Amino acid sequence: MSESLSQIFIGTLLANNLVLAMFLGLCPFLGVSARLNTALPMGAATTFVMLVASLCAFGLNWLVTTFNLEFLRLIAYIVIIASAVQLVEMVLKKYSPVLFRALGIYLPLITTNCAVLGVALFQTARDYDFLQSVTFAVAGGAGFTLALLLMAGLRERLNLAIVPNVVQGTALSLMLAGLLSLAFMGFAGLGAGE
Amino acid sequence: MIPGQKQLSSLEELLEGIWKQNPVFVMVLGMCPVLAVSVSAVNALSMGLATLFVLLGSTLLVSLLRNVVPREVRIATYILIIATFVTVVDYLIQAISLAVYDALGAFIQLIVVNCMILGRAEAHASKNPPGRALLNALGMGVGFAIGLFAIGAVREILGAGKLFGFALFGPDFQPWVIMVLPPGGFFVLGAWLLLFNWLNSRKATPVKPVEGHAHV
Numbered sequence: 001m002s003e004s005l006s007q008i009f010i011g012t013l014l015a016n017n018l019v020l021a022m023f024l025g026l027c028p029f030l031g032v033s034a035r036l037n038t039a040l041p042m043g044a045a046t047t048f049v050m051l052v053a054s055l056c057a058f059g060l061n062w063l064v065t066t067f068n069l070e071f072l073r074l075i076a077y078i079v080i081i082a083s084a085v086q087l088v089e090m091v092l093k094k095y096s097p098v099l100f101r102a103l104g105i106y107l108p109l110i111t112t113n114c115a116v117l118g119v120a121l122f123q124t125a126r127d128y129d130f131l132q133s134v135t136f137a138v139a140g141g142a143g144f145t146l147a148l149l150l151m152a153g154l155r156e157r158l159n160l161a162i163v164p165n166v167v168q169g170t171a172l173s174l175m176l177a178g179l180l181s182l183a184f185m186g187f188a189g190l191g192a193g194e
Numbered sequence: 195m196i197p198g199q200k201q202l203s204s205l206e207e208l209l210e211g212i213w214k215q216n217p218v219f220v221m222v223l224g225m226c227p228v229l230a231v232s233v234s235a236v237n238a239l240s241m242g243l244a245t246l247f248v249l250l251g252s253t254l255l256v257s258l259l260r261n262v263v264p265r266e267v268r269i270a271t272y273i274l275i276i277a278t279f280v281t282v283v284d285y286l287i288q289a290i291s292l293a294v295y296d297a298l299g300a301f302i303q304l305i306v307v308n309c310m311i312l313g314r315a316e317a318h319a320s321k322n323p324p325g326r327a328l329l330n331a332l333g334m335g336v337g338f339a340i341g342l343f344a345i346g347a348v349r350e351i352l353g354a355g356k357l358f359g360f361a362l363f364g365p366d367f368q369p370w371v372i373m374v375l376p377p378g379g380f381f382v383l384g385a386w387l388l389l390f391n392w393l394n395s396r397k398a399t400p401v402k403p404v405e406g407h408a409h410v
Contacts, residue, residue: 020376021376022230022376023225023226023227023229023230023376023379024226024230024304025226026225026226026229027223027225027226027309030222030225071281071285074277074280074281074284074303074306075274075277075278075281078273078274078277078306078307079270079274082270082273108269109309111269111273111307112307112308112309112312113307114226114227114304114307114308116307117303117304117306117307118300118304121300121303121304122300125299125300165395166388166391166392166395167388167391169387169391170222170387171384171385171387171388171391172384174380174381174383174384174387175380175381175384177380177384178377178378178379178380178381178384179377181376181377181380182372182377185375185376185377
């Protein structure tokens, strides 16, 4: 596997966007994307957790393979992610209580955000070295934030539109996500393509 | 169970997850694996069964340990229990069928972060005796598998013209490729939700006399 760093970055950010092409992290994507001003902090917090988790996962993976404990890999990753989320939660609570309250239940739920665990698992599966892992995590986080922001912008506009009662709610959000995903398919082949 | 709430009968408990509280169509939980692996009916079904296994195993353990685990560390404990069962499933699928394992890829391990399973552990298994919790988990797991299958089958039929790998239409069939690509997942799930919304809205609003005889 010899993908260049820029290939990984562009590929993960656009062509293989974690949310829109790989379906990771859909719960916060549909849950927090109602307003623009909570979408950005949520994206930033997730990106940070992703980066920390990716760094720790890289170290852990080395540890686990050295001692032939591969069956513990998944459990170890999950514990690391949960701790990283706890850290972000404490920092936010201290420095920005307003934001802390705005994000509410979705902050602890970053633990069960599949995008975070997904990044850690994919970097292991693809045998990325240290720099590649970091690039992958940052690009993944940026891609998640981008998708969240786009979706939030669209949904704010959508609130003003008149739609039939039957369509309202999650069904409409999913259709919208489908269209967004369709648009992102235009990036296919950019960066680290097949 | 919340005190004061009517105790459900065993059958109702089982059916709760399959129909009234279906995790895919009603609660919209655990969407990531639903959309990612539902490109074909076989994949969707294997994913559904794997999730069912993890759900049953972790529910049993969480329910048995419900009076032992301290409240403060319960979520961490649940996740560890779930992760253990996922590791078991991961190796199990690898042993049974390498083809399925390759198709599902990292998504088997991602069952750990399926919010549906953690939600069940927190909301139901931690408050109910093993028998009742297992019944509820069985219903939820089957409901989840049905939901996955419903999406996977539609996507395979429309996107590849096949079901379980058998061609349904003649050689002239033009596959609707977008359905097996990522946007198709969103569209199909959205369409199913629309259908259920429509059915519910018909049930909720009393039938007006004018529409009473209108046959479509």
